Amino acid sequence: MTGLGLFTVLVGAALPLIDFFVVNVALPAVERDLDAGPALLELVVGGYGVAYAVLLVLGGRVGDTLGRRRLFLAGMAAFGVTSLACGLAPDAWTLVAARVAQGAASALMLPQVLATIQATTEGPRRARAMSLYGATAGLSMVAGQILGGVLVAADVAGTGWRAVFLVNVPVVVLGLLLGVRSVPDTRSGRPAGVDVPGTLLLALSLVSLLLPLTEGRAAGWPLWTWFSLAVFPLATAAFYLTERRADRHGQVPLVPPSLLRLESLRRGLALLLPFSVGFSGFMFVLAVTFQQGLHMGPVTAGLALVPMALAFFTASLAGPRLVARFGSRVVTAGGVLQAAGIGLLLVTLRQHWPDPGLTALAPGVGLAGLGQGLQLPVLMRLMLSDVPADRAGVGSGVMITAQQSALALGVATLGSLFLALVPTAGMRAAVSTTLAVQLGLIVLTTLLSLRLPRMR
Numbered sequence: 001m002t003g004l005g006l007f008t009v010l011v012g013a014a015l016p017l018i019d020f021f022v023v024n025v026a027l028p029a030v031e032r033d034l035d036a037g038p039a040l041l042e043l044v045v046g047g048y049g050v051a052y053a054v055l056l057v058l059g060g061r062v063g064d065t066l067g068r069r070r071l072f073l074a075g076m077a078a079f080g081v082t083s084l085a086c087g088l089a090p091d092a093w094t095l096v097a098a099r100v101a102q103g104a105a106s107a108l109m110l111p112q113v114l115a116t117i118q119a120t121t122e123g124p125r126r127a128r129a130m131s132l133y134g135a136t137a138g139l140s141m142v143a144g145q146i147l148g149g150v151l152v153a154a155d156v157a158g159t160g161w162r163a164v165f166l167v168n169v170p171v172v173v174l175g176l177l178l179g180v181r182s183v184p185d186t187r188s189g190r191p192a193g194v195d196v197p198g199t200l201l202l203a204l205s206l207v208s209l210l211l212p213l214t215e216g217r218a219a220g221w222p223l224w225t226w227f228s229l230a231v232f233p234l235a236t237a238a239f240y241l242t243e244r245r246a247d248r249h250g251q252v253p254l255v256p257p258s259l260l261r262l263e264s265l266r267r268g269l270a271l272l273l274p275f276s277v278g279f280s281g282f283m284f285v286l287a288v289t290f291q292q293g294l295h296m297g298p299v300t301a302g303l304a305l306v307p308m309a310l311a312f313f314t315a316s317l318a319g320p321r322l323v324a325r326f327g328s329r330v331v332t333a334g335g336v337l338q339a340a341g342i343g344l345l346l347v348t349l350r351q352h353w354p355d356p357g358l359t360a361l362a363p364g365v366g367l368a369g370l371g372q373g374l375q376l377p378v379l380m381r382l383m384l385s386d387v388p389a390d391r392a393g394v395g396s397g398v399m400i401t402a403q404q405s406a407l408a409l410g411v412a413t414l415g416s417l418f419l420a421l422v423p424t425a426g427m428r429a430a431v432s433t434t435l436a437v438q439l440g441l442i443v444l445t446t447l448l449s450l451r452l453p454r455m456r
Helices: 003-034 038-066 068-087 092-120 123-154 160-166 168-182 196-219 223-248 263-293 298-303 306-326 329-352 357-383 389-425 427-449
Strands: none
Touching: 003 038, 003 068, 003 092, 003 123, 003 160, 003 168, 003 263, 003 298, 038 068, 038 092, 038 196, 038 389, 068 092, 068 160, 068 168, 092 123, 092 389, 123 160, 123 263, 123 298, 123 306, 123 357, 160 168, 196 223, 196 389, 263 298, 263 329, 263 357, 263 389, 263 427, 306 329, 306 357, 329 357, 329 427, 357 389, 389 427
């Protein structure tokens, strides 16, 4: 794959992740403009995340079978159309429906990125491409909130919050023009049909967990949320048994159990889940705290995250050289640095509340970003290192599904904890408690990193 081809697929990787986080900053404006209550606002965020997570593995499988470039271009085109629908939505329910469709389009596009990288590169070129992918993923999650703040404040041509969606359209047009010319067409050498029972049971498992956790707090935890959560372990068990039986009978399951027997993927997933839960919860809580607790405007709230983005990018670029020298212990070092950054941010907020200023916030935010940048790109490279090329789409789909599900869980759990504490304890105490919980998650990920396979 050429440098232009790599750039094009990385643009495709950035778009879905930016759009998951860009809405955090735009929600207050959406609430005012469309008269949307808390439950509908949760669906604007959660509907995208659930549809995205549910269809990722299926998108990877279909790309392996029908051709990854075809699915990448189709997913990107659909993402552009649904972004336009979001930007033109006349009411809250239309916006929710468009966001669900946008999540489905993302699920078609994103698995093809990693699968194409895996299928067309090897050795040092693959290591560099995976590092750039990890850097793109992490930067996109931070840049989403920065970009959202700038666009909402700029009010381009009177579009307000709608600009955070409409800006995707010209980017998609450029991506399609480049993709047709530069993205190589690859597919699995052993194409397989769609595992319908596995697909339906995986969808049921994810929806029964993510939907009630996303919508429950705003809806007041009605009976259906508890029923749905009770269904989750049953659906998950049925999914595992169905996939294992299909594998034993010589069929090709949606998620082959043999993939999870790969030590690098299995141990990497165990670390990726708490990392992503903490990351998304952290970003959501910061977005609310900066704007409502510290009374920053959207642009200032975005600028407060610039040190994190710069530090993350720097660490991502240094990752391959550090891994060549220190192996997977780079991830452990990243966890220690991230914990130090969150701890420093916690102390800063407690001492200087409610007006810490950007200068006081920068060291903690930047150090946290440095630690995150040493973890995520290296971890993604490690998880896919032993996945066979003909299962690259499924392998990347499994990894991204785990990441996306955990991102949604982070907003639902840490975000709900934070919002539940604000009315009684106040925002200062609420953010302190939530950051302390995240510190606990970072300790867990750091300990789990000690069990990662060595890599060079």
